[in-house]
Amino acid sequence: xxxxxxxxxxxxxxxRYVEVIDEGRLEEWPDLFVEAGRYEITTRDNLANNYxxxxxxxxxxxxxxxxxxxxxxxxxxxxxxYRHVGxxxxxxxxxxxxxxxxxxxxxxxxMQSGDxxxxxxxxxRDVVTFASGTPLFESRQVVLDxxxxxxxxxxxx
Amino acid sequence: MTVDALExxxxxxxxxxxxxxxxxxxxxxxxxxxxxxxxxxxxxxxxGFAAELVKPGDFFTTQLGDTPIxxxxxxxxxxxxxxxxxxxxxxxxxxxxxxxAKKLVCPYHNWTFDFxxxxxxxxxxxxxxxxxxxxxxxxxxAHNLIALKxxxxxxxLFGTFDHxxxxxxxxxxxxxxANIERTLSRPVQILGKSTQVMHCNWKLYAExxxxxxxxxxxxxxxxxxxxxxxxxxxxxxxxAAGWHHLIFAKRHIEKIAVAEYDENQLRSTGASDTKLxxxxxxxxxxxxxxxxxxxxMTLFPCFNLQQQVNSLATRxxxxxxxDKCELRWTFFGFVDDTDEQRLARIRQSNMFGPAGYIALExxxxxxxxxxxxxxxxxxxxxxEMGGRGVGPSKTRATETxxxxxxxxxxxxxxx
Numbered sequence: 001x002x003x004x005x006x007x008x009x010x011x012x013x014x015x016r017y018v019e020v021i022d023e024g025r026l027e028e029w030p031d032l033f034v035e036a037g038r039y040e041i042t043t044r045d046n047l048a049n050n051y052x053x054x055x056x057x058x059x060x061x062x063x064x065x066x067x068x069x070x071x072x073x074x075x076x077x078x079x080x081x082y083r084h085v086g087x088x089x090x091x092x093x094x095x096x097x098x099x100x101x102x103x104x105x106x107x108x109x110x111m112q113s114g115d116x117x118x119x120x121x122x123x124x125r126d127v128v129t130f131a132s133g134t135p136l137f138e139s140r141q142v143v144l145d146x147x148x149x150x151x152x153x154x155x156x157x
Numbered sequence: 158m159t160v161d162a163l164e165x166x167x168x169x170x171x172x173x174x175x176x177x178x179x180x181x182x183x184x185x186x187x188x189x190x191x192x193x194x195x196x197x198x199x200x201x202x203x204x205g206f207a208a209e210l211v212k213p214g215d216f217f218t219t220q221l222g223d224t225p226i227x228x229x230x231x232x233x234x235x236x237x238x239x240x241x242x243x244x245x246x247x248x249x250x251x252x253x254x255x256x257x258a259k260k261l262v263c264p265y266h267n268w269t270f271d272f273x274x275x276x277x278x279x280x281x282x283x284x285x286x287x288x289x290x291x292x293x294x295x296x297x298x299a300h301n302l303i304a305l306k307x308x309x310x311x312x313x314l315f316g317t318f319d320h321x322x323x324x325x326x327x328x329x330x331x332x333x334x335a336n337i338e339r340t341l342s343r344p345v346q347i348l349g350k351s352t353q354v355m356h357c358n359w360k361l362y363a364e365x366x367x368x369x370x371x372x373x374x375x376x377x378x379x380x381x382x383x384x385x386x387x388x389x390x391x392x393x394x395x396x397a398a399g400w401h402h403l404i405f406a407k408r409h410i411e412k413i414a415v416a417e418y419d420e421n422q423l424r425s426t427g428a429s430d431t432k433l434x435x436x437x438x439x440x441x442x443x444x445x446x447x448x449x450x451x452x453x454m455t456l457f458p459c460f461n462l463q464q465q466v467n468s469l470a471t472r473x474x475x476x477x478x479x480d481k482c483e484l485r486w487t488f489f490g491f492v493d494d495t496d497e498q499r500l501a502r503i504r505q506s507n508m509f510g511p512a513g514y515i516a517l518e519x520x521x522x523x524x525x526x527x528x529x530x531x532x533x534x535x536x537x538x539x540x541e542m543g544g545r546g547v548g549p550s551k552t553r554a555t556e557t558x559x560x561x562x563x564x565x566x567x568x569x570x571x572x
């Protein structure tokens with residue numbers, strides 16, 4: 001696979017990722033990962049200090065399914081949605097059928113009251129595998145620039 | 158303590174602690190008084206972990222209330238806390254979250270201080286070419302940084318502005334000291350930090366963390382997955398003065414049936430058939446011989462030390478005006494943890510912090526209250542679960558510690 005082909009395929013994966021989250025189709029979100037996939041939200045500061053605990057830590061796809069279940073059935077929170085804006089995708093090969101990728105993002109959060117404001121910005125650091133033919137995340141590490149989270153984070157970034 | 162009038166005076170019920178006027182959550186005058194009487198007053202407040210200051214010159218900055226603070230390790234190993242404000246033109250001296258320095262130098266005019274806060278150098282003190290400079294009677298010793306009284310227990314650093322304050326251990330009382338020493342008996346390893354910004358008065362969180370009535374009702378996650386139910390063995394310990402409190406529970410001891418949990422009366426029971434696809438998030442190991450799987454200690458005015466299963470954290474409250482505050486979480490484990498133990502703490506951390514299955518709801522509900530009390534200063538809350546008094550309790554179906562908070566707040570505030 002050429003870098004250009006990989007970049008196109010990963011850009012499409014990113015677009016689908018943002019679409020399922022921003023359009024509220026959370027149940028489809030874990031399907032973008034392999035079964036042993038990892039999803040983590042941490043902060044720049046925690047990474048700089050080698051602190052392993054950030055904001056969210058899922059080291060199986062099942063844990064991501066539980067995040068969705070909690071958002072749907074368990075947690076009390078005010079209904080809201082995100083709108084992600086992203087760019088600056090870079091990709092680099094990492095062995096056979098595996099690529100590392102990174103992209104910058106910004107997410108606005110809109111509350112049911114109509115209040116909307118910047119909620120988070122940072123970078124996605126991904127490992128994407130093409131082993132099954134279609135690209136899937138082996139891992140997505142969301143690195144937030146700020147350690148401050150307004151009120152609470154329910155929906156994955 | 159002088160009694161400054163507050164006009165109009167706050168109206169309390171006869172017992173004084175079961176009806177709280179909404180005004181205390183939004184009045185800027187009360188907020189200013191809290192800064193003076195609590196956060197710059199005689200209360201010992203959490204500063205951070207001694208483990209974060211390894212060698213001389215290591216520092217971090219924090220806040221007690223609105224006041225910026227530097228915490229620094231001196232050359233003799235002592236840890237000092239200083240108001241982070243130059244006595245000259247009042248600039249902050251350290252503007253980084255943490256670092257290591259040889260001395261403290263104000264960025265504005267380069268006044269220099271040692272790590273006790275003593276002024277050691279004033280740029281161009283004698284002027285230039287015989288002109289300018291400080292007056293002849295300039296007294297270096299009159300311009301030191303304000304130093305706090307500092308002490309530590311189990312590596313947790315505390316400071317107070319009042320050098321005449323009673324010793325830290327007396328302020329906390331025996332049950333709280335014992336809990337800190339029980340929880341932090343080995344060298345600590347910091348595992349991560351995050352901050353929850355809440356759009357509510359800081360006291361709504363102070364009440365929330367003392368409120369043993371709400372967890373199994375608001376936090377369905379804890380109820381559905383049997384982490385904390387009022388039917389589990391547990392209770393509340395308080396210091397003799399009722400200023401601080403400790404909730405504890407043992408999740409493997411649930412002998413009594415409580416009808417509300419079984420008869421679909423609670424919101425949480427609507428989700429009672431929910432299963433975790435990956436139960437590792439709540440899987441732990443029995444870590445303390447006392448069998449306590451949950452301990453949440455709340456110190457006045459607002460600091461928490463938590464052990465929930467094996468997830469260990471401190472929560473430091475920073476008020477940011479009458480209707481906003483920040484909860485700063487520091488997760489930790491121990492230097493001698495095995496890899497499996499560390500991984501269990503990391504996985505369990507999903508329940509806490511700003512995205513925590515349990516903790517994020519506390520950030521949410523504070524704002525729900527703040528929104529509802531706005532501009533209705535004479536309304537009052539109602540706090541009579543478990544009676545009208547303050548004291549230790551064998552059941553957690555009580556608001557005794559919330560009343561304890563208000564009694565303490567009124568003592569310190571003289572209101």
